[in-house]
Amino acid sequence: MTESLGAYVVILCGGVGTRLWPFSRREFPKYLRSFGGTKSLLDAAIRRALLIVPASRILLVTTVEQSASVSEAASEHGVGGVVVEPSPRGTTAALLLALFRISEDATPEVIVSMPADHLIEDEISWAAAIRTAVAEAADGGIVTLGIVPHRPATEFGYIEMAADRWSPAVPVRRFHEKPDHNTAVEYVKTGAYLWNTAIMAFRHDVARELLERYAPDIVCACRSALVHDADEKRWGVVPSVALEHALMEPAAAESIIRVVPAHFDWRDVGTWDEAVDLIRGTQALKIASEGIVLVGGSHSEYVQRRYVFIGVHDLIIVDDGDVVLVTTRGTSSLMRDLPGALAESDWSDLQ
Structure with a gap:
């Protein structure tokens, strides 16, 4: 100090x-x-x-x-x-x-x-x-x-x-x-x-x-x-x-x-667009192909599943073990509605 x-x-x-x-x-x-x-x-x-x-x-x-x-x-x-x-x-x-x-x-x-x-x-x-x-x-x-x-x-x-x-x-x-x-x-x-x-x-x-x-x-x-x-x-x-x-x-x-x-x-690390840039080059992130990013979360040190994507681009795939998020870059504002949707569904345990 x-x-x-x-x-x-x-x-x-x-x-x-x-x-x-x-x-x-x-x-x-x-x-x-x-x-x-x-x-x-x-x-x-x-x-x-x-x-x-x-x-x-x-x-x-x-x-x-x-x-x-x-x-x-x-x-x-x-x-x-x-x-x-x-x-x-x-x-x-x-x-x-x-x-x-x-x-x-x-x-x-x-x-x-x-x-x-x-x-x-x-x-x-x-x-x-x-x-x-x-x-x-x-x-x-x-x-x-x-x-x-x-x-x-x-x-x-x-x-x-x-x-x-x-x-x-x-x-x-x-x-x-x-x-x-x-x-x-x-x-x-x-x-x-x-x-x-x-x-x-x-x-x-x-x-x-x-x-x-x-x-x-x-x-x-x-x-x-x-x-x-x-x-x-x-x-x-x-x-x-x-x-x-x-x-x-x-x-x-x-x-x-x-x-x-x-x-x-x-x-502030508030969105996936920011987070992807921060963890790039670490084991938590893999670039599956150009424009596609895979992120492993708390249940795995890296992405364990295998994914195949055809005809898509600018995707961010977040695999947290019990759930997988598929989104695109630039859509972070839409994530704010997610807690309410989860709370009203049978998936409230994922909040």
């Missing part, structure tokens, strides 16, 4: 990664998988956190279904802080659980919140950007990290800067949802937009105050559930709202958020 920051790191271990089904599922989501390496994305996230804080200042938030795997990964690094949600209620509720868990004595402390499922190879540049964000957040407000885009990506949200890059942290004008291709091209041309990493830093007291202002119903419901030891029935009525909507967007409207533009290689 390099020189430790006086901060806490909260790693949000939630979500299913629907667009990477069947490689990512409810009980074993993508952050517990490896993409081109030997360790999982979660393991890599914990190792990054240890670059800036000791294990005692790392807190992981996860769900009941994933808690055993998350606890095992945490224990390998001496991290004992694992908070378990009775059921998934969105990133706002998950962060609130972490805030409530951290001692009130830590009120002035800065907290770094980050997802567990990012792929970041340049850990030194990442740590430097985090240090900048923590230093800026110590004075108040919220500071997030944005990646300077090198292509017009449609799979990421964007952060619009309100000024030229005249300081380490630039005021944020607003957040934008994932754009279509033409809009993404315009974003990149202007130089005023960054990819939204959902990595942020803020003081404990600032986050509590802002959430109580913008999302009082969520704060009240979380507090009520915790008073009753996170009773599943009470927790089930906590509104499920993403942090971007509950905290980041209203804070940006009040000019409370700044962004640190960063240049390190960052990937």
Whole structure:
């Protein structure tokens, strides 16, 4: 570990990664998988956190279904802080659980919140950007990290800067949802937009105050559930709202958020189009013929079945042992409808 920051790191271990089904599922989501390496994305996230804080200042938030795997990964690094949600209620509720868990004595402390499922190879540049964000957040407000885009990506949200890059942290004008291709091209041309990493830093007291202002119903419901030891029935009525909507967007409207533009290689690994490029050259992937990709999942280190394809192209075949997905490149958006279809069918065990 390099020189430790006086901060806490909260790693949000939630979500299913629907667009990477069947490689990512409810009980074993993508952050517990490896993409081109030997360790999982979660393991890599914990190792990054240890670059800036000791294990005692790392807190992981996860769900009941994933808690055993998350606890095992945490224990390998001496991290004992694992908070378990009775059921998934969105990133706002998950962060609130972490805030409530951290001692009130830590009120002035800065907290770094980050997802567990990012792929970041340049850990030194990442740590430097985090240090900048923590230093800026110590004075108040919220500071997030944005990646300077090198292509017009449609799979990421964007952060619009309100000024030229005249300081380490630039005021944020607003957040934008994932754009279509033409809009993404315009974003990149202007130089005023960054990819939204959902990595942020803020003081404990600032986050509590802002959430109580913008999302009082969520704060009240979380507090009520915790008073009753996170009773599943009470927790089930906590509104499920993403942090971007509950905290980041209203804070940006009040000019409370700044962004640190960063240049390190960052990937969200949200679709099979991205994943195929990452695992290319590993045993998990085979090129059956030009334009056809076979991917082996959790039940095999490589694709064990034999396939014959005639007259097709741009296929991605994912063999996860108990099920095979056949799709084409560029159709990741359609994967979002899959959980509902599985839940309504006799195949709900495949979620």
